[in-house]
Each structure stands twice: as structure tokens, then as C-alpha cells.
Amino acid sequence: MDFNRIKEKLNILADAAKYDVSCSSSGSNRKNKNNGLGDTGNGICHTYTEDGRCVSLLKILLTNHCIFDCAYCVTRKSNDIQRAAFKIQEVVDLTINFYRRNYIEGLFLSSGIFKSADHTMERLIAVAKKLREEENFNGYIHLKSIPGASDELMYEAGLYADRLSVNIEIPTISGLKLLAPDKKHEDFIKPMQKVKDEIIRFKEEKKIIKSTAKYAPAGQSTQMIVGATGESDKDIMYSATHFYKNYKMKRVYYSGYVPISTDSRLPSLGSEVPMLRENRLYQTDWLLRFYGFSVNEILDADNPNLDMDIDPKLMWALRNLNHFPVDINKADARMLARIPGIGMGSVHKIINGRKYRNLNWEHLKKMGIALNRAKYFIICNSSDWERRDLDAAKIKGMILQSQNGKFKKQFNSQLSLFN
Template identity: 50%
Template structure:
């Protein structure tokens, strides 16, 4: 089998892994080396589904001893199988990198023979890249649960970012859908990597040139929509992961039906893309806006409002917090205002030193007044000619695109959705069935 065929098969098998960022590492090549990385990451192209391609994302092998029900490469599926040679994959990476097709390599694998053997093969590839070709570009390696901790350690020294997929949001769903995996086996390498990163930060204080363990941190991903967990459960889980394992990112992947299995949702289910989108919005609120999971959702409201983004939703249910005076309040308060993001908050802080800002100035700075106007004052005044009640504000803030995606939506039905309890229970079921 030639490299082209292998690449086709192994790219096909890797594409359901969502993470493909090249962020978090900032480095320049050493003597005789090639390749660099910038902290923000660089996207090299965007595929037909609108996702960024930054790294060459392939499986080392799609042969697997596991039989996870949702996975295309599971043992019981009859699909073409392929495995790279370490040298072959390293060569391909270098040639793609020189042509600026990619920012580096994202290497993952099915479990070939056993976790240790798979890990060794992946390490061999990374060693050729790092030592033979002196490659300083970005490498994201996926730890194989169940592999020897020394191999994980070795891999972390070669890669910029490590990740272990938590796969599903709860231990019950994991044992149901991935019977060969256990929560404990997944969390063990995650803890080891987290400890390694922490230790490495202590070492760097002592020795500036100490080799770094996964300098771009650790990430994970989970499938959303294959199991019955609520958004609230998923969000508290991600919060716990950020806190306990100091992860850089938690990725959510909308479930795409690939296999027929009684334990899975049917094949006609559409991927819950809007739900995934709302989860990412909430994830940003956790990481950059100082929100906690309990503020965004709670036991009484365990699901996101499909028509309203989580920040607007929070703001509308906390009228006592608003309006805030843009020229006076600190950054953490500015960040709570819908329509003001991290960047525009920073710019407001900088610009207001030279003089009080007005609404026109805010617009120039990049604040989305369409949303922010209901929650702010400038020099003590609300926006001129703005009259609204909590009801009309909610209606104006509804996302038109998500409302238009609701089942049975016709433009004139908009008014039905703006009642006090915005959506009755049975309608929510319809929304979930439709995969929104």
C-alpha cells in the first residue's frame, strides 16, 4: 500500500477528533533546525465543514483491539485498515511542513497489538522528527490509556501538547458505549501529564534550560449527544477538569452517527451542532470571563436556551446587576456585559484614560451595541431613545439564526417564543430530537 492510500484511510479515521489547534507554544528553531511555533497558533486552511486545518491530523494506525460502539475504527467494523511506518509518517510531515501546508503533526492511534507497542511506534515517529530532522514545529500527541507511565513520560518530552480523550461525559455512558475503556484508565495518564506539566514549571524555575514536558499543556475532548447527560453535567465536568487537571482546553464533539447499535441514538439523528456551539460559548465564559458553571446553568435549568447565548441569558436573569457605567466599572464587571468581549474590555480600559467614552466611541472600539445597549450607561446615561422592557429586550437579543433553525419555525411564530417560560417542556423534546 503506498503512502497516498494510507494517508486517505488514516485521515478518514482521524477526522472525528475535533481538536486541531496549534496554540500555546512559542518557540524558534535551534541551530541546524527547522520550524517554529507561535502562541496564538496558525490556521493553514479550512475544510468544507468550516473547520481549521492546522496540523496534519492522522492516526498512526486504525487497527484497534477495542470495540467502542461509536467509533468508526472499532474492531467489529469491516473497514480498510492501514498503519504508517514511523519513517514514512515523519517524511510526510517534513515535506508538508516545508511547503507550508501544515503547522505540525497531530498524532493519535488506534490500539495496535497493545497500548505499549502503539505508544512505542508513535514515540519512534516523534524521535525521527525531533532528532533526525531537527524539527521544532508543533506536535500534538495523544496518550494511549493503559500504556506504561514511562512511555507517556517519554512522549511528553517530545510533544508540545498532550491529550487524553475523556470520550463521554459520565462513567456510566463510558462503560455502556466503550466497554473496553474505564474512567480510571483514562484519568490516570491525564493526572500523570498534569503532574508532569506542573513539575516542569517548578524545574524551570531552577534550571532555565530544563527540558520541558508538554509545554503547550494538555487538552481533552468528549462526545456530546451520544449519551443522555445534560448540558449542566457536561459543563460542571469541564469546570472540574480545568480546575483539577489544569487543562488548557476541553473540546466538545457533536455526535455523528457512524455505526448502528442499540445503545446509540439512531442513524437518522442530526449532529447537535447548535448544542455544541452553546457549550463552546459557555466554555469561553468559564475560561476567560470569570464565570462559574453554576452561574451559567443549574439543576433547575440543566439545558441551554437554544435561542439565546449563555451570556445574554445570564444577563437577562440578573437585572439587579445592570446597568453598569462603562467609564467607571472594573474589567471583571465589563466582561459580564453581553456585547463586550475580552478584547473590547481591554480597549475600553485603555481608551477611557484619555477621556470618558460615549456610545459612538464604544461602537468604534468594537463593542456590539446591538446587545450591549440594554446593559450599560455612558457618562451616567442610557442610550438615547432606547425604550425597553425585560420582555422586549429578550426578544431583541434572540439569535435569529438559531430561532430560524427551530422545528416548525415560521417568521410570524417569533412572538410565541418570547413568553415568560420561553419554551414549554414538550417543545424542548422536539428540539433535542431535531438535534439542535
């Protein structure tokens, strides 16, 4: 093996892969067998697991050659960049060697599309197949599903990969037509539908035949580029909801567009999407999936974009003060989950705790509730209530002032460690 050549390819193709954020490996439970290599645990992701453990994936492109010329993509065919391509065996060797050195626990493999969608997908599958069958590798494998790939190839991919993902790229069909006119929306949808159908079919067969093989046990995910076109946060979240509902996505990822060209269809160079906008979208995503909110409660025609100063749950509460105050000792779980400063873990603590006593401020504080926000929206077994006659603007200002004071106190505390 020419190590210098491999290192050069790795530098090029790992850097090109950084724009794809949809490589969380949460949810797989593939176990080691026959004294093989690797063991995929629950909660693995490319940064931290749910228990706080840092996990790394080898995240690369098979090649950055591409037959398409999508305006938003750094690997588009018209872009003047250094090109490279791995051989199938080179990716296999890299994965095994990195794993043996404890650098990684799995592989995230994507690719530019060269020759055709099926040709590219075949090569991605060949890497996963070699790892599973020839190297007996049982670690995590995430394969990017190539838009337009055949049903037969998508079926085979799910037999070797823990997770599959097709990036929808642009949240709306009109945006895709503008920036990637050579691509068709249905080419993204077709592999998603196939993966969804096969996951359902394999689960049903597993109930009857226990020895049925696993098919994409960590499910499928997708990614949307935020800020390349003029979609509002409302447009983005309605699209995300569509994919969660209709294609049973495990995750939808939101990736802020990084300006890479002077194309007139794109935002100007230097106008990067603030990371805070991504963060607000993820917070909204969480509210929709776990807190019982619907998109139209948070975002509508009058409020198509999220507030960058405050989180979306607080934004909703300030617009709906008529629902408050909520009596902590009487409200149901749905309403408790809508109170700013109270997470789902705290909801369960409140419901369990009030079985034995009427809860007061001190009880809530011990449960870990963020009272600097929650106190304006709740009453409990205590005489005072913080909101009184405050309007939404005043409450927002007081919460922001409290948060800024908290951050300043934390900063000064950390700074004192160096004095």
C-alpha cells in the same frame, strides 16, 4: 517507497482521524536550532492562528486497528471498515516530505489501540523521536496519549511532543460504562495526572537549571463527545471545569457525535448534533475561563441546557435583569465583562477611556461595542436608556430581530457584488 500503497493508507487513516478535533497547537514556542527543519510559532492551530494565519497539520492515525469495541467510535473492532497501518518510518517520511513542500507546519498523530496501550504509545513516541533526533525537525508535534499507557512512556512522550492529549471521550463515567464497557475511567485519568505532574516539575527545575529540557511546552488537552449519551450541557460543562481545574488543561474540545451505527445505545442514524450546540458550549467554555463566570450561574437544574437562539452571556443577563442597568462609567471590570455585547478587549478600553472622560454612546460605538445588545443593559453619559420597562422576553425578541436584520443586510450586500 510504494507511493500508491502509501496514498491508500493516507486516504484511510486521514479520514479516520477527522473525528478527533483536539488538535489545536496553541501555546508552543519550540525554536529552530542547528539549522533544522521547522519552527513552531505561538498560536498555531489546525485552522487559523490568533493573528488570522491559516496553518495546517498532518493529521492522521498510525493505525485504525483497535482492540476495543466502543460503540461511538468508527474504528471499533466490530465495525466493517477498511483497515490500514503506517510503519514508523512512513509517517516520518510523510511529515518531512509534506513539510518541505510547504503543505504542513506540524504533525498531529493519533492511533487506534492495537496489542496494548503501551505497545501503541511506544510506536507513537518512536515517530516523534525519529523526527526530532534523526530529522532535526523542530516543527509542531501533537501526540495522542493512549489511555492506560505507563508513566514511563508518558514521561518520554512529553520530551518529544509539544502537546499531549487524552480524550476523555464521554463526559460522564456512567456514559463511558454504557458505550465503552471495556474501558476504565482511571485509564484516562492516569496519563493526564502524569503529564500534569511532569509539566509542573519541569517548570520548577527550569527556574534552577536553565538548560532543563522542555516537557510538553504546549500543555495537554482533551476532547468530549457531545450527544452520544444523554448528558445535558450542565453535565458537560461541570466535567470540563473539573479537567481544567484538576489537570490544568489548555483546552477542552467539544465534538458533536456523528451517528455511525444502529446500536440501540446510541442516537438514531440521521440525528447529528447541531453544530450550533458545539458553538454554544465553546462560548460557555470561554465565559468560564476568561469572564469570571461559574457553571452554576449559567446552567442549573431549571436550565440544564443552553439556549440555541442566543449566546450564554445574553441568556444569563436576561435571567438576571436585577443586576442591570450597569453604569459604564462606574462599574468594575468583573461587572463590565458580564454585559452582553462587551468583550474583554472592550472592557479594557472602557476602563482606560473613562480615566479621561465620561463615556457616552458615541464613545462606546467607536470602541467597537455591540450596542444592539449592550444598550438594553447599560447607562452612560447620555440622556436616554434603551431598556425602559421591557421584560426579558421582549428584549430577547428585539435583539433577535436586530440580529436577523443585520444578517439580512450583510447577505444583500454580498449578493450585490455578483449582480
